[in-house]
Amino acid sequence: GQNIDQPTEMTATEGAIVQINCTYQTSGFNGLFWYQQHAGEAPTFLSYNVLDGLEEKGRFSSFLSRSKGYSYLLLKELQMKDSASYLCAVLDSNYQLIWGAGTKLIIKP
Amino acid sequence: SQTIHQWPATLVQPVGSPLSLECTVEGTSNPNLYWYRQAAGRGLQLLFYSVGIGQISSEVPQNLSASRPQDRQFILSSKKLLLSDSGFYLCAWSVPSDGLNEKLFFGSGTQLSVL
Numbered sequence: 001g002q003n004i005d006q007p008t009e010m011t012a013t014e015g016a017i018v019q020i021n022c023t024y025q026t027s028g029f030n031g032l033f034w035y036q037q038h039a040g041e042a043p044t045f046l047s048y049n050v051l052d053g054l055e056e057k058g059r060f061s062s063f064l065s066r067s068k069g070y071s072y073l074l075l076k077e078l079q080m081k082d083s084a085s086y087l088c089a090v091l092d093s094n095y096q097l098i099w100g101a102g103t104k105l106i107i108k109p
Numbered sequence: 110s111q112t113i114h115q116w117p118a119t120l121v122q123p124v125g126s127p128l129s130l131e132c133t134v135e136g137t138s139n140p141n142l143y144w145y146r147q148a149a150g151r152g153l154q155l156l157f158y159s160v161g162i163g164q165i166s167s168e169v170p171q172n173l174s175a176s177r178p179q180d181r182q183f184i185l186s187s188k189k190l191l192l193s194d195s196g197f198y199l200c201a202w203s204v205p206s207d208g209l210n211e212k213l214f215f216g217s218g219t220q221l222s223v224l
Contacts, residue, residue: 042215045212099154
């Protein structure tokens with residue numbers, strides 16, 4: 001079956017750096033997405049990776065290794081507003097989007 | 110710019126009652142439209158998607174149905190709600206030229222409680 005694994009919850013300190021990992025086993029691969037979701041709100045798009053390597057966008061970066069079935073989202077200079085759930089999703093060979101359960105990130109002052 | 114509107118934000122309904130959730134998109138033509146359900150601690154579950162007026166694809170057998178009466182309107186319905194229909198429902202759209210399930214833009218969600 002198809003599977004996306006990411007930690008359920010992580011805690012980090014304001015101003016620090018945190019890395020949220022995502023591993024996947026899917027039928028083929030056509031890209032990986034990261035979304036941010038604040039409690040009770042809609043997910044919002046953060047990044048899309050289809051080639052190996054690091055994509056940097058401000059304080060957020062996303063890394064992909066297709067051979068390892070692995071991605072991470074790196075958040076730098078953490079702010080309290082970064083407290084949210086981070087969802088990893090993979091587009092498989094049939095262009096079906098497979099979602100992870102999300103990682104709840106708690107930022108402490 | 111494009112916007113997506115979803116309502117209501119919260120809904121409490123008795124078991125056996127009907128349901129109608131509405132979603133509209135502005136500022137784009139012929140969007141791909143989606144209905145998702147999100148249960149606590151689980152990944153988003155795709156319920157329905159539509160690539161055009163009257164074209165509905167169902168991903169999972171269920172108590173719900175969807176309709177697309179207009180290009181930018183997507184409706185999620187049920188004739189008789191079950192307790193298991195409780196959850197957070199999200200409407201989303203994507204640019205059709207990007208392909209199905211590419212970058213999604215979500216509505217604000219509806220928290221449905223069936224009692």
